[in-house]
Every structure is written in C-alpha cells, then in structure tokens.
Amino acid sequence: MPQYTPPLRDFQFLLHELLDAQSQLSEIPRHAEVNRELIDQVLEEGGKFCADILFPLNREGDEEGCRYAGDGVVTTPKGFKEAWEQFKQAGWPTLTCDPDLGGQGLPFAIGIPFQEMLNSANQAWAMYPGLTHGAYDCLREHGTPEQKALYLPKLVSGEWTGTMCLTEAHCGTDLGMLRSRAEPQPDGSYLITGTKIFISSGEHDMAENIIHLVLARLPDAPQGTKGISLFIVPKFIAHADGSLGERNGIRCARIEEKMGIHGNSTCVIDLDGARGWMVSGPNRGLQAMFVMMNAARIGVGMQTLGLMEVAYQNSLAYAKERTQSRALTGPKQPDKPADPIIVHPDVRRMLLTQKAYTEGSRAFALWLALQADRADGHPDEDVRKDANDMLTLLTPVVKAFITDNGFATTNLAMQVFGGHGYIREWGMEQYVRDARINMIYEGTNAIQSLDLLGRKVLQDNGAKLRKFGDLVKDLIEAEGHRDEMAEFINPLADLAGKVEKLTMEIGMKAMRNPDEAGAAAVDYLRIIGHFVLSYFWARTAVVALARAATGDPFYQAKLATARFYFAKLQPETAMLIRSARAGSAPLMDMAVELF
C-alpha cells in the first residue's frame, strides 16, 4: 500500500527561505499578522488531516467508487462522508475564506500548499471541497447581497457544497452552443430546463444541500457566448433563514464510468423546470463563471502537484528498497544478492525527473499564491495590478505545464515499480489514471495554450510576459557575475533571449495567419513553462549555494536537482523551439480527406 508524508520541509524552504512569504504578506493589511510560525503550524496540522484521515480512503475509494442508487441518489465510497464531517468540524473549509462570512481569512500562500496535500492524499475526495470553494469565489464576487447572505456562510462552513454546471453533451470547449433555457418568473426567479454532463461532485451523500451554478440562456438571449447567463440552482430550495425547503427540479440522471477519480461523482444532471436565481446580469454568465474557472485552473495544477509528490515519494521508497541486479560499476551491496535499483542511472533519471518537476512546480505555485494574495489585498494599486498580471499570464501555465508534466512523472513513478506498477494494489497506476483527467478538464491543455499565446501574450503585445521577463533579468543581473551560478544563469539567460525572439516571430506570423498561433501554441506553452521553471530553479540555486556551508544535505539535494534540471530537462526547449518555428504548413497543408 502506498505511503504519504506531507512535504513540510519543502514548504518551509520555499515559503520562508526562497520566497520570504512573511515579509511579502506583511505588506498586505489583512495578512499582516501571518508569520512563519502560523504558516508552519497550519500546514503541519493540515498535513496531519490529509495523511491520517484522507489518504487511507484513497485506494478503497478508487476500488469502490461512487454508486448511483437510482432516483437521483448517489453514494460516495465508505468513509468519504465521515471524513467530510471531520473536515468541517476542524474548520478546514473556512481556511482562506472571508472572516465576515465565517472564514479564517488566511492567505493563498497557506491555502495553495494545503490544496496540494489534499490532492496528494485523495484527489477524488478533494474535488468536493475544491468545487465548493469555486462556487464561494464566484458568488462572493458576483452574488447579490441577499445571495451572499443566504449561500456563502453555508458554503464556507462546508454544510453545503457547490458545483459548476457548464458542459452539455454537444458542447464543452464551445460553450456558445449551449441550449439549457431559463424562463423568467414573475417572482424574479427562473425555471431552468436542460441537461448538463460531466458535473463533478454533482450529487452525493456528504452534505445536506448542493448549490449548483448553472449556465443557461434567457429566451431573448443573443446567440453564442454573449447570450449565456448564470444561475444559482440549489438542490433544496433554501428559506431565508438557511433552513431547507422543497426539493428542486434538478436531479442526477446517472454517473459516468471513468478512467479514474472514481471516488468523485461525475454526473449527468437533468434540470426540469428547476428554480434558479440569476447571478450577475443577463447574458453576463460566462464572465462571472470565469472567476470560478480561473481559480479552478490553478486548482487543477495543485491536484496534479499533489499526485506528483505522492507518486514520487512512493517510487523513491521502492527504488531504495527493491533489490534487483547489480550496479553497472560493480556491486554496491556485495553482502546481499543484489543492489537496490536506485543504483541504476535510468532509475535515477526517473526519480530526478519527478523531483525536479515536482519541486520546481511547487516553487512556481507558491510564488503564484503570493501573487494572488498581493492581487487580492495589497494596498498599492500598482502592486495589485502587477500581481494580477502575473496571475493572469501564468494561470494557463500552472494548469497545462504542471498537468502535462505530472502525467509524465506519475507514469515514471509507476515505471520504477516495473510489473508491480501495473497492479492495482500497489496504488501507482491509480495516480496515473487520476492524473489523466487533469489534462482535460477546466479547459483542455491545448485550450490553455491558446489562452496563453493568444489572449495573455499576443493580445497585449507581450506586456505581461515582459513583466515576468523583468524578474528574470533582475536575477540574471544580480547573479550572472558569480562563477558558481553560471551553470544555472547561463541556460536561463539563453532561454530568455530565445523566448523574446520566438514570441516576436510568432506574433508577426500570426498577424498574417491566425493558424500560425494555433500551430505554435502547445509548444509555446511548454517553452514558457520551462522559462518559469528555469527561473525558479536558478533562484533555488542561489539560496542553496548560500546555505551550502551549513552542511545540511537538504541544500545539496536542491543543488543536485537544479543541475539535473538544467542538464536533462531544460534541453527540451531546443526541440520545442524548432517545432514551434516549423509553422502551420506541416499541420494545415494536408486536406481533410487525406487523413
């Protein structure tokens, strides 16, 4: 059976030594009192909950899965409901929520690593609070005061859970085609009819009510994405005092059989004149939903980061324990019949690839969490704007780069186990199956790449990208003169120059032919991903070199991992740049009939 230990030391290193979270947060009035001790303490407690309560439910939850009991009723795997009760009792749903609504008001810099641990422990389970928090975000920003008062405290406390109901059978990526209809009623409510699919956490037995956020069209709505409105459709209609009234006409018709995340219910949801209340204005539903979507995209990155960490831990333990064959350079344990497989260079490649992507992505994610805190609460408008630009630019990168890498690294973790990796009881293949959805939902990774290149980079002529590039330049300027930093700074600087040139080149080509952007986008996102990771591995090297004299092996490991990253992973950019520059012709020249 797999094991999990929360990576508290790495959180501490990243938050305190690399990113200096405490002083960053001290600039934000509402987080001024958040100090190192508080951060460590919350993460330690959170880690215990994840490792002790959620993690033991993960394998069985996968085997048992959610069950459709008929008549709209879905049961979650054994223990899920009880864990939810403990989660609520301990106040975990309230962690980063508004104190005025019953939340603890802690920063994303705590919320994001907690999300990682939830997902290391149990992605399927963690999706229930994840979507609930998304509904909270959306209503908090776009709800009326009455809606906020009625729904938010219950979502914060975890008494009720949330969903996002977007997809229909004929439209996922292209929401402009959606057909669900909302008929206005004299009392200001709407009656909504339609069928939604792929609704995660759409029905379950863990909470007394489920607040669905549903996209639908008004009778007079314009065609396409400009005619979509957003509605609150509760499972049970709530009275003003929060008590439950009648059962609404929204029902789970069935749940899907899937490749993974079996413990989360993926529902077909029928709305048959279900009563709903509009959020935000008519035809402004997609914009409102995007609040939820952007948070969800970062959340999906954290889902994968969680899986990467736990898969790495287990493959590392196996590589140290499993003895098989001898080292190529001669026996390392001559008294035993074989050496542990970690002596083999390729096993180390598989481990270090996981380690470099996991820890690099975690640095990136925690830095972005601090940007989110600044964007949300910094008193200086310029700081808020800059932080928000970073968040806007890099959200698709967190989502796609981490989930692509995470699918690759969970596969490496499984491969370390040889034949045992393919057997369910060892738990490794579940991580692969669970990780696979993350490349698809909340916008496929190709959609993320179009969002990055088209909307986030080319639309403002690279202004946001240059802001990130300025951080890179500052680092190069500060550290470029030191010999011991050359192995880290040189490839970063080289890539920075190439990113600048490539962006200009694609921008020019895309002006003549938009397919040029479409053809380069996926490669481009991976290049930016490496650009970001190169920056954080170089920054990590700065800190690790400064601490090397302490003799603490933690810093030596960071240095060795940084070296591995630049020697073995970052060279992928050579291929990616060549492929991105190949242009659209190799893709578009072939007529459809020739495929």
Add this chain to the structure above:
Amino acid sequence: MPQYTPPLRDFQFLLHELLDAQSQLSEIPRHAEVNRELIDQVLEEGGKFCADILFPLNREGDEEGCRYAGDGVVTTPKGFKEAWEQFKQAGWPTLTCDPDLGGQGLPFAIGIPFQEMLNSANQAWAMYPGLTHGAYDCLREHGTPEQKALYLPKLVSGEWTGTMCLTEAHCGTDLGMLRSRAEPQPDGSYLITGTKIFISSGEHDMAENIIHLVLARLPDAPQGTKGISLFIVPKFIAHADGSLGERNGIRCARIEEKMGIHGNSTCVIDLDGARGWMVSGPNRGLQAMFVMMNAARIGVGMQTLGLMEVAYQNSLAYAKERTQSRALTGPKQPDKPADPIIVHPDVRRMLLTQKAYTEGSRAFALWLALQADRADGHPDEDVRKDANDMLTLLTPVVKAFITDNGFATTNLAMQVFGGHGYIREWGMEQYVRDARINMIYEGTNAIQSLDLLGRKVLQDNGAKLRKFGDLVKDLIEAEGHRDEMAEFINPLADLAGKVEKLTMEIGMKAMRNPDEAGAAAVDYLRIIGHFVLSYFWARTAVVALARAATGDPFYQAKLATARFYFAKLQPETAMLIRSARAGSAPLMDMAVELF
C-alpha cells in the same frame, strides 16, 4: 462505441510498393510461391476475423475481465472461449507454423500484420495465442524430438495454449535470483516447486490444456543466471498419444487486478511438486527462453502498433464529426453552428503525430518481418547472417520505441475526445490502459535500451549498427541528388552523422565508466528509433513521389505525413542528443540519502 477497419491499403502499400515483399520472399525456397494475391487475400480474411469476431468483444471484455472462481479455476470474459473456437476452426493459429506440424508455413511478412490486427481488435484476447506461439517457437528450437511430437501439433492447432513462467515476487528483471526448485526423478522427469507471478494467460477456460514453460533451478545449479533450467510443465500431463492424463500440481492461486488488459488472466501460479520435463540442457534455460522472449518482444511492439492504429482511426473519425468552435481563420462550415475540430492546428498535430508514428512503425515492423523470413529461410548464409543481425539489433527498438510512442499516441487519441475520452464507454481510455503494460513487460523499456546500447551496439563495436547505417547510406546516395527529396534526405543524413559520432562518444566514455552507457541508454534508443523511422519515411517519400502523378490521394497523404514527421517529430533528436551527451554526472552525483 469504437470502430475498427483493418488497414489493408497500408499493408498493401508497404508490402508491395515499399518493400517488394513478393520478390524478397521469392528468394526463400519455402516461401517461393507466396505472391501478392495470396498475401492480400490472407490479410483480408484475417482482418475480417479480427474486426468481426474479436473487436466486438474488446470493450465488454475490459468491463467484465477475467474472474477467479476459486480452486484454481479462471473464467474468461463472455465470448472469449467461443472466439477461440472459431479462431482454431479457421486455422488461424497455424498461420506461420511449420507445415510438418500442421502449420500453413506462411511468412512472418503475413504473420506480423496479422498480429497487428489481432491487437487492434483485442489485445487482451490476442495475448492467449501470442504466448502460445511463443511456446511453440521455444519448443520447436529447443525441444527433444519426443517433446516436439507430443506438444507442438497441439500448440499449432490451438487445442492447447502456452505460457512463459519466469517472474517470481522478488525477481523480474534479475532472473538470476529465482528460487523455484526442480528435483530430478528416476524416470527422467522433475518435480518443480515454487511460486511464479505475472503469468499472462496462466489459467483460463479456453483450451483443454495449458503448457507452461517454467524456469527453475536444479539442486546443484550454480548461482545466478547460469544456474537456471527450463521445464515443460503441463496443466494436465499428456499421454504419448496426446490424450490428457492426470492433473499436474501446478495451479493458479489468484489473478491480479490490473490497470488494463482485463480480459487476459495475469496469474499467480503455485507449483507444488509439479511434474516437468527439461527443455534444452541443464542450466541452459535462460538461453532457451530467450528464443521465446525475442519473439515476444517483437510481439509487444505489434500489440502497441495495433492499439495505435485503432486509437488513431477513432480519434480521426471523432475529429471529423465533432463540431466545436470555429477555425482560427474563419468559419469553414458557415451554415452550421460550428466547425469540425479537425480544422484546429493542434487537433491536426495530435492526429498527424499518431499517423506518422503508426505508419512509420508499421513500415519498420514489416521490413523487420521480412528480415525474420530471410534469417529463417534464405539459402545464402551471408544473407541469413545479415538479416539476423538486423533482427538482433532492432528487436529492442521495436519493443521500446513503438511502445513508448504508442502510449503517447493513444493518449493523444484520447485527448482528441476531450472529456469523452476519459469516459469508459467511448473506449479510448482502455487503449491507454492496455498500452501502458507494453512499456513494462517482456523487459522494461529501460532494459531494452541497455540491451540495445550495451549488448547490440557497443559489444560488437557498432558492427550491426553500421550494417543498418549502410542501408541508410545507400538511400542517401541514390536519392540525395534529387531536389524534391532534399527535405527528407537532408535530415536523415544529418541524423546519420550524429548517430555515428554519438555512438563513438558514448562508447569511449563507457569504457572508462559503465554508468555512462546506463545514463545515455534510454535517450540513445529513442535516437536510434528516430534514425530508423527517418529512413523509412524517406523511403516512403521516394515511392510516394514516384506515384504522385497518379493523382491517388493516398500518396499525397504519405508525402504530407512524411513532411510532418521531419518537421515536427524528428527534431526531438536535438534534445535527445543533448541529453545523452550530458553524461552520468547529473544522475549519479547525488548521494542516495539526498533523494
């Protein structure tokens, strides 16, 4: 539900137009009468069997899986047994077997594409005849005349099936550690005791008897791989006339729950004084088993090729049918609410990546099948030697390069389906789960890479590799002067030079430090894989250019796919060479405790 159409046109193109199979086979006395019509007819009939009988059992077979009924009894999914009966009746198991033993004596050039189709239709099912054929190969080469007379006709006819029993819980890659014991008996038989795991097709209800080939140690055997012997251990002991006698002491203790190939029974096999008969000499078991293993490794490549083809077909159909959003260059179906997703550059990238790897690998595999036919039956010893060298050199490449690519391409096929790809009823995620085992069994892909670089390339100072290189040079010489071939020949020639240099460099470094080979091996195998595919795509371009004037779109598609391969896939070699040259330090410098 997925669909499958046997790729007969591509088989015909490759066998007749690209490889001129008929004239190649005409040099081999036993295949002198095999002509184009016969090849096409057998593959057409074989394709019908696969598409009509096996393919419809694939999805349900995955859902139902094999079941352990207790007391050693395993039931296969509904329809598997009946399909086996039809397979036998139609004589398909006899296809490439020796006519003296009831076989049809047809060449591998027919057997290999038939294998591909079996696996497109149903990999889990195809493993039963696959392992049976492996047992046939092994006994035909190493069995005594009595053993051959007793077992081979029944294996050829499909009345009995076969297995290979190698792995034990504590040893897979390192068979030198195996512990199963064989006690010699006065009658010349052995009593074998031990437990084997991961035995594919190890128990089932499809045939009346199962012939296990079991590795075990004699009481006085030397330690390690030099002390392993091979034994025939039938489920039912056979009388000399082939009738069944008593039940032998070999039993299935349980079957594994796995990620995929649920329709194939992966068994834990207990031997409790089971009666066996030695094959080949004492302590020579591993060499004898390697006959089976080498055929099995090519077979695993064909398993994946089959999955690649069927996954591609389905993702292509979906990409043409599914309408969602508009082309970046403006509506292509202005009268409909959206365009088919094949208008998007990245969807085309996902399709063309599949197409280029699938068709390129098929060219490689069919060429290798012809090498196998030459190695097996050509009258000229030098020709046999050359062909055998190609087979020896490239078996690990067929196994690892195709299965790595196939896992990637089945994932792309699934990705084309968006959210539907993750849902079981669409069938795409099964291809991913089934394909995943192929990177692991019959020697993990890392083991293949060590076999290639260490045993096949460096051990003879690159002699076999140069033989393949000579074929490449011949092509470059013949076609390098033609302008229209430059886009294909130049990158091939460039890579040929780099392969030569890199091989020398690694060879030199490995002499000083064997870990240098271990560190470079996985990258090296992929580089050789691209070298091989570059050669076959360039040869394909020659034929397609010559036929372009016919106006047949088939040749235009081949040209476009070759262009895509060289523009978008072959550039991976730039990264691989850089990574291979990075050496062992980035992998080995980190102390075990630092991980």
